[in-house]
Amino acid sequence: MSVSPPPSPTYPPAIEPAVAQIGDLLRGDYALSPRTIALLLLQDDPEIWEEVQLQESASTLERIRILREELEKGGETPLAWQIEHQRQQWSQQIAAQVTQATKPPRPQTLADWIGWLCMNPWTGFPILALVLYFGLYQFVGVFGAGTVVGLIEENLFGEYINPFVENLTRSVIPWQPIQELLVGEYGVWTLGVTYAIALILPIVTFFFLVFAILEDTGYLPRLAMLIDRAFKALGLNGRAVIPIVLGFGCDTMATVVTRVLETRRERIITTLLLTLTIPCSAQLGVVLALLSAYPLGLAIWAGVIALVFLLSGWLAAQILPGRATPFYMEIPPMRLPSMTNVLLKTLARLQWYFMEVLPLFLIASVLIWVGQLTGLFDLALRALTPLAQLLNLPDQSSVAFLFGFFRRDYGAAGLYDLHEKGLLTGNDMVITAVVLTLFVPCVAQFLITIKERGWKTALAMFAIAMTVAFGIGFVLSRLLNALGVQVG
Amino acid sequence: MRRQARAKPTVLIVGNPNVGKSVLFHKLTGRYVTVSNYPGTTVEVSRGLMRYRGHEFVIIDSPGMYSLAPITDEERVARRILLSDRPALVLHVIDAKNLARMLPLTAQLIETGAPVVVVLNMMDELERAGLSIQVDALEQQLGVPVLPTVCLSGQGVDAVKELIYERLAAPLADLPARD
Numbered sequence: 001m002s003v004s005p006p007p008s009p010t011y012p013p014a015i016e017p018a019v020a021q022i023g024d025l026l027r028g029d030y031a032l033s034p035r036t037i038a039l040l041l042l043q044d045d046p047e048i049w050e051e052v053q054l055q056e057s058a059s060t061l062e063r064i065r066i067l068r069e070e071l072e073k074g075g076e077t078p079l080a081w082q083i084e085h086q087r088q089q090w091s092q093q094i095a096a097q098v099t100q101a102t103k104p105p106r107p108q109t110l111a112d113w114i115g116w117l118c119m120n121p122w123t124g125f126p127i128l129a130l131v132l133y134f135g136l137y138q139f140v141g142v143f144g145a146g147t148v149v150g151l152i153e154e155n156l157f158g159e160y161i162n163p164f165v166e167n168l169t170r171s172v173i174p175w176q177p178i179q180e181l182l183v184g185e186y187g188v189w190t191l192g193v194t195y196a197i198a199l200i201l202p203i204v205t206f207f208f209l210v211f212a213i214l215e216d217t218g219y220l221p222r223l224a225m226l227i228d229r230a231f232k233a234l235g236l237n238g239r240a241v242i243p244i245v246l247g248f249g250c251d252t253m254a255t256v257v258t259r260v261l262e263t264r265r266e267r268i269i270t271t272l273l274l275t276l277t278i279p280c281s282a283q284l285g286v287v288l289a290l291l292s293a294y295p296l297g298l299a300i301w302a303g304v305i306a307l308v309f310l311l312s313g314w315l316a317a318q319i320l321p322g323r324a325t326p327f328y329m330e331i332p333p334m335r336l337p338s339m340t341n342v343l344l345k346t347l348a349r350l351q352w353y354f355m356e357v358l359p360l361f362l363i364a365s366v367l368i369w370v371g372q373l374t375g376l377f378d379l380a381l382r383a384l385t386p387l388a389q390l391l392n393l394p395d396q397s398s399v400a401f402l403f404g405f406f407r408r409d410y411g412a413a414g415l416y417d418l419h420e421k422g423l424l425t426g427n428d429m430v431i432t433a434v435v436l437t438l439f440v441p442c443v444a445q446f447l448i449t450i451k452e453r454g455w456k457t458a459l460a461m462f463a464i465a466m467t468v469a470f471g472i473g474f475v476l477s478r479l480l481n482a483l484g485v486q487v488g
Numbered sequence: 489m490r491r492q493a494r495a496k497p498t499v500l501i502v503g504n505p506n507v508g509k510s511v512l513f514h515k516l517t518g519r520y521v522t523v524s525n526y527p528g529t530t531v532e533v534s535r536g537l538m539r540y541r542g543h544e545f546v547i548i549d550s551p552g553m554y555s556l557a558p559i560t561d562e563e564r565v566a567r568r569i570l571l572s573d574r575p576a577l578v579l580h581v582i583d584a585k586n587l588a589r590m591l592p593l594t595a596q597l598i599e600t601g602a603p604v605v606v607v608l609n610m611m612d613e614l615e616r617a618g619l620s621i622q623v624d625a626l627e628q629q630l631g632v633p634v635l636p637t638v639c640l641s642g643q644g645v646d647a648v649k650e651l652i653y654e655r656l657a658a659p660l661a662d663l664p665a666r667d
Contacts, residue, residue, distance in 0.1 A: 008595040008596075008598045008599045009595055031570065031571045031572070031574050031600075032570075032571065032600040032601065032602075033599060033600050033601030035599050035601075036556065036596070036599045036600040036601070039599065040556065040557060043557050045557055045558075047558075047564070047567075080557065084555075084592070087591075087592040087595050087596070088588075088592055090591070090592075090595060091587075091588050091589070091590075091591030091592050091594075091595065092588045094587075094588075094591055094626070094629050094630075095587040095588035095591060096588075097625065097629065098587070098621050098622045098625045098626045098629065099587060099619055099620070099621050100619065100620050100621075100622070101618055101619055101620075102615070102618055102619060102620045109616075259561070260562075262559070262560050262561075332506055333613060338640065341511075344514075
């Protein structure tokens with residue numbers, strides 16, 4: 001090939017000789033060129049220092065250190081900045097040389113306009129409300145969690161598959177405890193498999209579908225920009241939008257996705273917000289079912305949860321050391337998503353969901369089995385009963401709270417029965433809905449928090465969620481009484 | 489055959505978030521992968537096999553990175569792959585509309601001494617923005633091959649496959665040496 005201009009930038013006169021000298025000093029075997037290693041050392045890259053320390057002699061290391069320090073002292077700005085600046089200049093020069101305008105940029109396209117409207121606070125929040133209402137409430141909630149789950153869980157599993165599996169198990173396995181473990185009320189099949197496949201799977205499928213569409217149209221990055229400023233107050237930045245929005249589908253998955261956040265601090269705050277305030281699709285289903293007859297109750301519930309979300313995020317940001325990291329996100333153009341991509345993505349996420357989450361449901365049913373066999377459950381129920389009394393709720397509601405942790409719809413069904421019997425008033429329903437939402441979403445989410453954040457943090461969050469849930473429930477019950485508010 | 493004893497050559501896809509790395513990966517390997525247009529989804533690294541003209545190549549899709557000096561975990565992961573897998577070819581996927589912002593990473597990749605190929609992606613969006621890039625001039629400036637593509641529609645992807653084959657398989661096959 002003919003001689004071309006330098007294929008990578010030449011750095012400022014002070015830096016180039018140091019780069020060359022360090023490059024000459026290096027004796028080890030590296031995957032990167034001596035020039036790259038030298039530049040990264042000048043930028044004080046810890047991982048590269050470690051690598052070099054393994055391979056070079058003490059005197060070489062010392063000489064590199066001295067070279068670096070002298071350079072750093074001599075320059076007005078940090079070395080890393082100077083190097084980066086030079087690269088940008090070089091890039092802009094090349095880009096300018098090879099790029100040409102073919103025609104004046106078109107007036108803003110429709111897609112540009114839509115994109116702009118999504119980010120402008122005046123139009124962005126109403127658009128967000130529409131997206132949540134149609135995408136989340138109507139499509140995932142009413143259609144997915146209502147219609148489709150009804151068909152699969154009640155008809156397919158409830159009437160055909162489960163009775164068959166149950167009869168089969170009971171006729172093949174004679175021991176009652178084992179029967180209970182497999183097909184009892186909270187058995188591996190009846191709770192674990194049925195719950196994961198018949199209830200959660202359809203809901204998350206619909207949710208992932210909506211999420212993939214929002215992603216591929218370019219809406220999510222715009223939402224991140226829209227919300228960035230508000231999130232700063234919570235010690236987060238726009239990036240946290242992704243796990244938070246995902247939390248409305250499945251808090252367990254969202255907890256895993258906090259990996260995209262940059263600092264441990266952001267991950268902890270987000271996990272706490274997910275644990276405490278973000279209702280997953282199953283929780284939303286329960287709450288909507290409980291409160292559908294009480295619009296005022298629904299409004300109180302939403303207000304309380306939003307308030308707790310902001311307060312707990314703000315408090316966590318004050319308490320945890322560190323600051324919000326700057327947010328830099330590219331805004332891709334709005335585009336029509338490719339359906340193949342959306343489907344592939346949904347499929348890939350579902351596959352992931354099965355690998356990671358299904359085992360947790362199986363573990364949960366084994367835990368319940370052990371809890372019931374050993375009588376630990378009765379103990380837990382006795383511990384919860386005074387809490388229920390504190391909220392002026394009937395004793396039986398503690399059963400709903402405990403089982404709600406393992407299986408949301410059981411908790412809901414229990415509460416619904418209580419309501420039908422006239423034991424729960426409208427006010428009680430609102431309080432119960434608030435407590436259920438603030439409480440740890442489910443055992444799977446708790447287990448994944450242990451896996452992602454460690455024992456200590458997970459237990460601390462559990463304690464916080466427990467305290468806040470019943471604390472807020474208590475305050476709310478007194479407040480509604482004091483103000484004479486009667487829901488329904 | 490001699491070829492079978494040899495390890496399959498590895499091709500690493502790198503680039504900023506949102507430039508179409510995962511789409512390219514998918515088009516090259518035909519496997520499932522989560523494709524996204526916000527930074528962060530490709531936290532886990534996908535590997536896949538590309539079959540072309542009877543040869544197999546390992547394709548690795550790395551998490552998005554802005555610079556070789558890492559700030560985020562994703563960038564750290566991306567660099568570690570570059571360090572530990574020592575790929576036989578590095579495909580740097582860039583967004584043609586934002587050439588000036590993409591080239592700093594190209595520069596750093598070229599500096600490492602690894603064999604770099606620039607995949608100039610999203611040529612359709614560049615055109616829609618009313619711009620064009622002289623590919624051969626860019627090639628000259630960088631001293632590495634530059635391939636214009638529209639990965640989403642598959643345009644130019646065959647040229648990428650052909651180049652991978654030419655660079656990695658042709659010299660190994662029992663063909664007369666090319667000069």
